[in-house]
Amino acid sequence: MSPENRNVEMPESEETKLTLGLPGDQSAKSGIKRGFSGTIDLNIGGSSEDDHEEQHDSDDDDVDVGGHIHLRSSETKAPEAKAQVVGWPPVRVSRIKNVKKSCKYVKVAVDGAPYLRKVDLQMYNSYHQLFTALDHMFSCFTIRNNLNYERKMMMEPASAAANGMEYVPTYEDKDGDWMLVGDVPWK
């Protein structure tokens, strides 16, 4: 039985439009939060149903064993960052380290599950915690984390293929590429 795809859709509302970037960057006044060049940008923003459908089809053709959790990305690229003002606003470094954006709620949809769930990415400090939480939410499925997956692939490709009901988390980045969750550091 081929594993179903599991998709994570992004909410469309403005409040949950998100961009991850280095603390201290400021984007232009257009209101779109910043991205930064040179590193992988996990843009989580508005979605379109059409994109979702396309991705769903192409994923069926993927070679990956197991299903996918897709984190939808926004198609808009962030505008150029405004020049950084050092030391402004006047917030101590220790507070900046703790600064978090407003809740990053992310929709998780699994084909085959009767309803969607929402997950706050800020509640977790690591991919492992996120997977554990998703495990609890979708208790009929198991999420395989990145490390285990790679290890199994290297050592026992046969048994990896045999784990039919396990899922591999993936996300779509701003370039539209499907990436395995876990390569980029959590923060």
Place this chain on the structure above:
Amino acid sequence: MLKMANSFPEEVLEHVFSFIQSDKDRNSISMVCKSWYEIERWCRRRIFVGNCYAVSPRMVIRRFPEVRSIELKGKPHFADFKLVPEGWGGYVYPWIVAMAVAYPWLEEIRLKRMVVTDESLELIAKSFKNFKVLVLSSCEGFSTDGLAAIAANCRNLRELDLWESEVDDLSGHWLSHFPDTYTSLVSLNISCLGSEVSFSALERLVGRCPNLRSLRLNPAVPLERLANLLRQAPQLVELGTGTCLAELKPDVFSNLAGAFSGCKELKSLSGFWEVVPAYLPAVYSICPGLTSLNLSYASIQSPDLIKLVSQCQNLQRLWVLDYIEDVGLDALAASCKDLRELRVFPSDPFGLEPNVALTEQGLVSVSEGCPKLHSVLYFCRQMSNAALLTIARNQPNFTCFRLCIIEPRTPDYLTLQPLDVGFGAIVEHCKDLQRLSVSGLLTDRVFEYIGTYGKKLEMLSLAFAGDGDLGLHHVLSGCENLRKLEIRDCPFGDKALLDNAAKLETMRSLWMSSCSVSYGACKLLGQKMPRLNVEVIDERGPPDSRPESCPVEKLYIYRSIAGPRIDMPGFVWMMDEDSALRLS
């Protein structure tokens, strides 16, 4: 009068002086006459040095031979926001070396914004047999090895407080260096440390110190451990929790709630990193007794904040993130009538769009509802003159008013005018205002108000404000009690500075960065004013290599009787009498 002064035996005067603790009063006493100066200096036990470069260790020791407690401050305040380059100075080691010889009975060292090395800590641990209090506030340069030396050697240590310091955290093992015979701990603050300390060592330490009143844990202490610690120390008055991130487990929750309810003396709560709102009710039982609550590291949203804060009717101090929103501040104003101090920090300081519904209205509500409110630090994204006027009228008792509108040069959002009139109302109505930080769009007019009305003002912070020199002139010529002035990104130049040079000797310090003060003016100032240290801080290279009219990057001017310091790094140039004569 002279006869009367001489007729009192010294011991009597000493006894009388011992009731006078404030530095200001002590200084006044010492100026009455020579014999009082002599008596006073021999019996002064506590010294406060607001700028460690204003005086040398040798001078302090020479005048005050019997000191038991010293407080030193190093870097300028703007160092907190990374405006002072790494390596600028503020080294405590020379002080420790001198005091190790001169003050073997030293009991207390309190340092703020200083560079403290392990070597310094080891010297402290070795030199002062009766050492009791070590407070390192916003310090850096030391590691947990230095802490281990303190723990191992200071048998009479009462207080170890690492408030917001940057520690090279090699391991949590240092805590285990407190010997089993050590029982005198009263206050421990390790909230800035990253690594895990041995929980069993911590529990044993807490368990054997019956006088422990204040315990601020670091984020590495998980929730499950907290209940045990609380049961070991139900006499705690101040608690900083560790991290609270955990799925809600009913048994952990009830254990924690039970432990908290046993802490009947608890007045202050802080910590709450990563707190899961479901655990908050565990502290409800002690909320009515709380006078101080620091939630500024907790990403709790306003509904949970409201539930919590509404139970703290005796709250006097609240530090919180702007997740509290206007609606939460309304609730605060309604429930906490004894509130004295409020700080609202930005949860998303670098975002451009507001992420929370916090506006000027929240501050208006609190100023209206809390009659004892006198100290405010408020970050927000919009402000109006009307709101500031209302706030000023509601609450003329402000002693500290710090408003940070996040986007520089933001005008009144209703009228698009500068906020001069609003801040003017604040200084006019709040006659006891000692500390003020302004922000938003401001012209020289606001400085006219500040100079006219800010007669009690001691510390003023300016950023992205003003039109020209006149603004600075108003402040320097009008604010009679000004001690610390810090300015960044304002178009202030040479004239106001040079015209008010004498004023600078009556102040502790002046910081100006990204302003328009020329190198030539700095040289002139250094030459004219021998009792000022005029430091040019410029990472672009020697100021001599640029035209004299070229503005300096940063300028730090402070009065000093110690002369130029000898520990300046390569990017700091001292302007002194010789500077005008030096060849380029």
